[in-house]
């Protein structure tokens with residue numbers, strides 16, 4: 001009997017639970033020579049803003065023990081060029097495209113959502129709410145439940161697509177934010193975005209990253225991510241997509257077992273461009289070894 | 305571009321802290337363009353997580369070689385690889401140096417380990433001169449690393465920081481002296497520390513010579529998806545007259561007169 005890897009995120013179906021994480025997979029085409037993009041469940045594109053952005057000064061990344069820090073500053077082509085130059089390629093793929101977007105005001109999120117609403121062949125939008133609100137003293141919208149909710153309402157108002165809301169782990173209580181975005185109408189939640197961090201050059205006593213504050217990702221963050229996802233799964237009814245340090249099928253299974261309906265692979269794409277495909281193969285082997293026909297029989301089976 | 309495991313054939317110290325690693329691979333050997341690089345996944349169990357960029361030093365028949373200097377944990381671990389061990393390699397990557405018509409003389413300007421990508425050019429192109437600066441005679445890589453390439457002594461200008469070989473001083477001064485004599489029909493290819501290349505770009509500009517510089521930046525992915533390694537490149541179509549281009553994908557080689565140095 002064939003294995004079933006299809007999973008549902010509310011109203012949408014993915015051919016399997018393996019997605020790529022925003023900012024680590026470009027617009028997909030960069031990987032076309034390295035893996036079969038049609039084998040993936042979904043692709044979340046580089047965080048897109050209303051206008052094209054050049055991003056932060058250099059240096060922007062540095063390796064750390066078991067991970068890396070980055071402060072790219074959303075260098076991206078902007079939504080209009082995305083639609084014109086990148087979307088035609090992505091829409092032909094079997095992997096569902098999630099248009100990851102970010103903005104600095106609630107209104108701008110709405111404008112972006114409206115533009116994305118016109119794309120008929122995408123899986124949904126992924127709303128990255130961890131960014132400063134320039135109209136509210138620069139407070140990070142992902143850390144304030146009221147602001148997070150208003151972003152989600154604004155996006156929902158402007159698109160009928162599936163709205164996945166990506167949460168930052170840099171909060172005192174993730175449950176409060178998760179609940180707020182669910183009540184505001186989110187169709188699913190993805191987490192975690194990077195953990196804020198810093199690295200110092202002991203010779204110059206300056207930051208190793210020009211922006212000083214940067215985001216930690218990679219294997220080092222995985223245990224933190226698993227715990228936060230478990231908390232969110234136990235708080236909301238909408239599906240949850242697990243992200244954070246996933247580089248093998250074993251890693252992915254931890255997330256599925258605690259209740260993630262799908263997973264996203266980020267930093268691992270850099271050091272192992274075939275990570276997603278290997279994870280997919282590994283999930284199948286695990287299912288065969290354990291006589292599981294349907295991946296949904298794994299999801300949320302954590303024994304506490 | 306390929307992603308594969310290669311089998312190390314040789315990994316030998318040629319000068320103190322400088323190693324040559326070689327392996328056989330027909331596909332990579334045939335695909336390579338001058339000035340391209342590969343990304344190596346170095347496994348030492350100690351958290352060398354990201355791949356490390358290393359230039360393609362030389363290709364001879366199906367043998368590809370890399371020339372690298374041990375400067376940190378990744379290159380240290382790389383130097384421990386033994387003959388017969390496997391290494392995951394991604395590449396060749398980047399755009400490399402352009403092809404130049406034979407009637408132009410290519411002035412290769414290298415600083416230290418920046419010499420690495422030039423062997424392939426010296427092997428394939430006839431009309432070149434090498435301006436090569438390094439700290440101390442013990443770091444001269446032309447013998448040991450590239451000993452089988454034929455050249456005349458007049459083709460090579462050497463400077464060292466301490467005068468232990470060639471002329472004491474900056475390699476860019478030698479370059480300028482040479483161009484002052486005759487700057488007709490020349491083109492510059494350079495690789496080395498940023499301060500040296502900035503000077504090369506200035507000299508090129510002063511003598512109206514086109515230059516191509518291979519930039520070095522800390523890299524995340526090597527294929528242009530992370531935007532971790534960028535350089536400010538002139539672009540009149542952008543609001544500020546420049547844009548951040550990806551060194552790994554749009555480079556590492558850029559025209560000297562298009563780079564904005566901060």
Ligand SMILES: Cc1cc2nc3c(=O)[nH]c(=O)nc-3n(C[C@H](O)[C@H](O)[C@H](O)COP(=O)(O)OP(=O)(O)OC[C@H]3O[C@@H](n4cnc5c(N)ncnc54)[C@H](O)[C@@H]3O)c2cc1C
Pocket residue numbers: 341356357358359360370371372373374375376377378379380417420421519520521522523556
């Ligand atoms: C396109 C390209 C081609 C290259 N080709 C060669 C080559 O042919 N031979 C060769 O020996 N090296 C080459 N390099 C440089 C090489 O990639 C670095 O030396 C290597 O990644 C250092 O890794 P590490 O783990 O040993 O050092 P780390 O332990 O990571 O660092 C040691 C020290 O060096 C600094 N450092 C590390 N990498 C860089 C960097 N890229 N730019 C500036 N500072 C850095 C760190 O901040 C630290 O202070 C190339 C780089 C690029 C971008």
Ligand SMILES: Cc1cc2nc3c(=O)[nH]c(=O)nc-3n(C[C@H](O)[C@H](O)[C@H](O)COP(=O)(O)O)c2cc1C
Pocket residue numbers: 021022023024046047048070072074100128166192193194216217218219221243244245246264265266267268524530532
């Ligand atoms: C270089 C880099 C760029 C990123 N850019 C974005 C982005 O534009 N939008 C976003 O929502 N997340 C971005 N992320 C976060 C990742 O999508 C992911 O949430 C995080 O890295 C944790 O997963 P990982 O450990 O598997 O990388 C970026 C991460 C990295 C490493």
